[in-house]
Structure formats: C-alpha cells, structure tokens
Amino acid sequence: MRCQEFVELVTSYLEGDLPEGDRAEFERHMELCPGCERYLDQFRTTMTLLGSLPAESISVSARTHLLEAFAGWRAGEDDGRA
Incomplete structure (x- = not known):
C-alpha cells in the first residue's frame, strides 16, 4: 500500500x-x-477535538469548491496549487 492510498x-x-x-x-x-x-494519530486527535460539524456550518460555495477539489485529487489531478 502506498501512503496516498493509506x-x-x-x-x-x-x-x-x-x-x-x-x-x-x-x-x-x-x-x-x-x-x-x-x-x-493526528486525524484521530482532530476528530476528537472537533467532534462533528453541522452541514450548515459551511457555505454552499465553499462546500462545492471542496467537493470539486477532493474529486480532482482522488482522480489524480493536480491543479498546481500547493
């Protein structure tokens, strides 16, 4: 398994x-x-500290942007941003 898959x-x-x-x-x-x-370990700590966030805590445009970014990342796309 590669780290990205992990x-x-x-x-x-x-x-x-x-x-x-x-x-x-x-x-x-x-x-x-x-x-x-x-x-x-860091992921577990983050989840423990944040618990959960209500869906309405993020704007529709920010949610759309994040979903598009993650979809591109999962598909192996790279838009050049670090």
Whole structure:
C-alpha cells in the first residue's frame, strides 16, 4: 500500500468499514510507515477535538469548491496549487 492510498482509507478504517484484507494491509502499512502512523494519530486527535460539524456550518460555495477539489485529487489531478 502506498501512503496516498493509506490517507484515502483513513476514514473508512476509523469507521470500521474496511474489508478484513484491506484493514490488515492498512495496519501493516501503518506499522512500517511512521509518517502514516503519525497522520492517523493526528486525524484521530482532530476528530476528537472537533467532534462533528453541522452541514450548515459551511457555505454552499465553499462546500462545492471542496467537493470539486477532493474529486480532482482522488482522480489524480493536480491543479498546481500547493
């Protein structure tokens, strides 16, 4: 598993939605990659501190922009922004 795949699966992992084989591969990668283990810890901390955000807490235009950005990122697009 590559680090990008790990990052894409974090939410599913934390929600217990990964199939057994994927979960085992995810955990194996985490054991071998300190950066991804740290990312998972940071993600857990963020979720604990934030809890959840109501859908209405973000404007429609910001939501649309974020969804488009994530769709492009997942598809492997790069718009040149860092």
